[in-house]
Amino acid sequence: MSPLWLYLHFPQMQLDSLHPPPEGPLVILEPRKNRVLQRNLPAQNGGVSLGMGLASVAALLPQIEVMTYQPELEQQRLQALAEDLYQWCADISLDPPSGMWLGCHSMLRLYGGLKAYWQLIDAYLHQQKVCTHYAVAGSPLGAKLLAKQGAQHLYEKTDEWLPALKACQLSLTELTSAHCQQLARLGIQTLGPLLGLPLKELARRFDIQLMTYLGRVTGQLKHPLPWFRPPSQFSRSRELRYEAETSQALLPIIGFMLGELEAYLRQRNLLASGLKITLSLRDKKQQQLEIAAAQGEYQQARWLPLVTLKLERFQLTGPVQYITLSSQTERPLSPAREDLFQPASGTLQPAQLVALLQAKLGNHAVYSVALADRHCPEQTSVRLVPFTLAPQRITAQPKRPSLLLPRALPLSQQVQVVSGPERIAEPWWQGGHTQRDYFIARAQDGRWLWIYRTPDMRWYWHGIFC
Amino acid sequence: MNAIIHSLKQRRLLWQGRQQESLGTLSETGYATLDEYLQGGFPEQGVIQVFSDIGVGEVRLFCPFLHQRYQRQRGLLVFIGLPYQLHAEFWQEQGFDLQDILVIAPKKPEDVAWAAEQCLHSGCCDMLLLWPEKLTYAQGRRLQLAAVAAGASLLMFRPIDTYQQWQGMPVELSLAIRPSTSGIELEVLKMKGPFPRIPHTLHWQRQWPHLVMPTSSSLANDNVLAFPRVS
Incomplete structure (x- = not known):
């Protein structure tokens, strides 16, 4: 052929x-040669032609x-x-x-x-x-x-x-x-x-x-051409027509770009689990905004609330001129299995909920807990990024309080010891020197406390049975 | 009818004794005597408000109720605005899978209500435990509606000295909890329909044997010997 x-x-x-x-009317001007390269229809109707200088354009259409x-x-x-x-x-x-x-x-x-x-x-x-x-x-x-x-x-x-x-x-x-x-x-x-x-x-x-x-x-000689290879990640930029001073002014254009992202991801049957928005500012260093959605999303309608929440807390340091939107990690779409006979009353999956909460409250404000195989009570309970936990069978000790104090406080009230002691010591071969005798005690006001005594007979309050 | 009474009735802050309102489904509390006292149990969905000091057993009271729900629904158990740090061992010991526990610690107290509402709207949280610092009447009402719509149970814990101030909150059940040597003393402050006026002492030696004061008889049988100090 x-x-x-x-x-x-x-x-x-x-x-x-x-x-x-x-x-x-709007024209696009090549500043070096001072000539109009592109003009829209109102400008054309106003008499602006291609190749005109800025002075003639301004004389024709001052606004x-x-x-x-x-x-x-x-x-x-x-x-x-x-x-x-x-x-x-x-x-x-x-x-x-x-x-x-x-x-x-x-x-x-x-x-x-x-x-x-x-x-x-x-x-x-x-x-x-x-x-x-x-x-x-x-x-x-x-x-x-x-x-x-x-x-x-x-x-x-x-x-x-x-x-x-x-x-x-x-x-x-x-x-x-x-x-x-x-x-x-x-x-x-x-x-x-x-x-x-x-x-x-x-x-x-x-x-x-x-x-x-x-x-x-004429086609007698071959003209070799480099072939285009589509990039493996979504990344697009847009120029703002007006410099945006507030983060709210950025929302319409980001919404539009998220629409492009949705089309891109849908074509490839992909989900993005993170977005990076780079804002190029006038005379300032560019600012970056990262939004994560652990479960992966492609829809504009899902991304936009997350971006809105993030932007609410975001402080712009200068007027924005360009926006670049790129997706972070893309993976194939595989919908979560939902119950056919018991349709959920809500609309979100747990991971989606976490992404929403993290977007507003910050990443560290939402976490899940897990058990660690340690002796020291403050180390047995660790914080985790939600839903990253591999099921791990560690037996929980009985008679533990439901809440722990962030740091044990010196015991300053009169208590009545009800049960104990239970000695918890860190293994010496791991370099631990902690040795504590734990007691369950009831304070005068009826609160149930978990207290311990150190070898040098100091008493501390460490947990609370609420 | 008096205009004030009428407006109060409209806002569902007042109802008549003979009025048989649909009380909603009740769920067993896990303590037989308490079921009897509450005429069936805790409300299956909606808001339960608890006034107590931290550490008298206010959360422990709900452990059987929460666990029973968890067995049935496998929904998320969410803690919002905890006064201290959650200790994972206790909750695993109680039979909860730690993967289904989520802790939310908003820095600003006004975000507590927002986070709770999002959780309820998501439909994946079945049990919410909330320690709100401040909550307006309108926010409370929104949370109640969201909890009922989601079929979730929202437990709200407040200091006991504030119950005069928060009586008007729209809730399904409002309880005051005071410590007692063999368990807790419970008083119903507000409940839909007729409710008992006398406080009830819940004994939980069976459920929480290590968290009751030993009775004098068990103290007498204690086989600890006092050794005289050698001078």
């Missing part, structure tokens, strides 16, 4: 990536919003689009900052023709609301040139795309400006007359680069 390449060119990707989309062009943002968005398109197309090659090739020849049998294949991709791009220029041709560079020309056409056969290619302007090709100037002096403005020249003559007058380009654009 002859190769066919679909090139997608996104002429205003940074503009299309703004969330929420601006209502008033216009201006953002600087950031190719890295476009590249990140391109990466995100490619990740999504990967489910329909196996061969993707990125052309940063704002284009990509899809190798469609290998996919046509699966989708039953170019038209059906394009419909899928077109529907996705529509849903993403990105302005796209596209073209299909037999060579990668040819497709790119046609797309940049604004062809918006699927040329399936060589006799269709080659004539269209010949009509393309030389200024849009990847030839150097010196070459273009040289050719313009010869009266060659489009690709057609250039391809009409005999190769021998061309080779005498021009260098090898022009020859290779011509060979590649």
Whole structure:
């Protein structure tokens, strides 16, 4: 099968990536050259055209919003689009900052023709609301040139795309400006007359680069492309249209990004058990926010309350400009078994509840307890991260209090000893020197205490039988 | 009818003796005499408020009740706002699997009510033991509704000297517990329907033999000999 390449060119990707989309006029300006690269419809209606300087733009529309062009943002968005398109197309090659090739020849049998294949991709791009220029041709560079020309056409056969290619302007090709100037002096403005020249003559007058380009654009020479491999973890960034000073102002955009995360995880049948949100601040070091959900979640509706709780306690040190959201540990989704006949009245699994509580109260405020194989009473009961406990059979001693004091206090009240002593000593071979005689005692006010006596006859209060 | 009485009835703070309200299901307490005294046992779901000093046996009283629930439901046992540290040995000894115990220690006292409500709404916590420092009437009411909706039992422990202040709390059962040499002395402060007015002394030699004062007869039989000090 002859190769066919679909090139997608996104002429205003940074503009299309703004969330929420601006209502008033907005331009994206390249600050170095001081020219407008992208403008939205209100700006266009106001008379702003591409390539204008900031002064003319401001003269036309004084209230216009201006953002600087950031190719890295476009590249990140391109990466995100490619990740999504990967489910329909196996061969993707990125052309940063704002284009990509899809190798469609290998996919046509699966989708039953170019038209059906394009419909899928077109529907996705529509849903993403990105302005796209596209073209299909037999060579990668040819497709790119046609797309940049604004062809918006699927040329399936060589006799269709080659004539269209010949009509393309030389200024849009990847030839150097010196070459273009040289050719313009010869009266060659489009690709057609250039391809009409005999190769021998061309080779005498021009260098090898022009020859290779011509060979590649017509598909006579191969143009090798690096293949896109989807990353193994979710990580996306967004730029804020306005600097956010309060953490509450971040919620809408984080909610939107969590929606993207949900789509990503659902496609792969994965759960994320942690999120990392990196906030890039103006003039300050970036801040990080980690949210854990031990049981793993993918739904936006589950993540958003956790993020909201975390943000409530979070102190921003400066205004936020960018947000990066990345997932921490991903694992396959395997739903917890639920009882079919006794539907639970609540909606949460224990691990989900713990994640919710930890998000608001802090990680150390929620714990479970376990027994350790030790003699010393304060060491037998240990704190654990909830639901990490491996079942371990340690026999509990009888006659133990239900609550222990964080530290034993000197006994300062009159008590009546009811039972005891029970001697507890740390093994000398482990370097322990503790030796205590424990008694159960009743205080004057009727409280039941667990007290001990040290070898030097000091009395301490250690636990309480409540 | 008097407007004040009417409004009190509306808020369910007052009801008439002849009014046969559905009392809800009751569950055995694990102590035969106490079942008789409470006319059936502890309420199966909802809030039980306990006024006592810490350490007189206020939690121990509920151990058979909690264990029986645990055997049936295998739900989580949650402690919120404990005054001291939980000692795992006791709870394992009582037959609870430590994996089903969760301790929540909020730093701010106002988070206690929030955490309790989340636990109740989650549907996976069956028994909640709560030591609230402060709780408004509205929060108490929310907790009661959540506990009843979840079919869970919420035990609320408060200092005994505050019971005048917290009488109005919406609860299923309100108890005052005072120490007694052979167990505890129980007084019902509030209960749905008619309830006994005289305090009841619960003897628990059988259940907690090591936590009762030895009687004088057992002291007399004590075979400890006093050795005279050698001068």
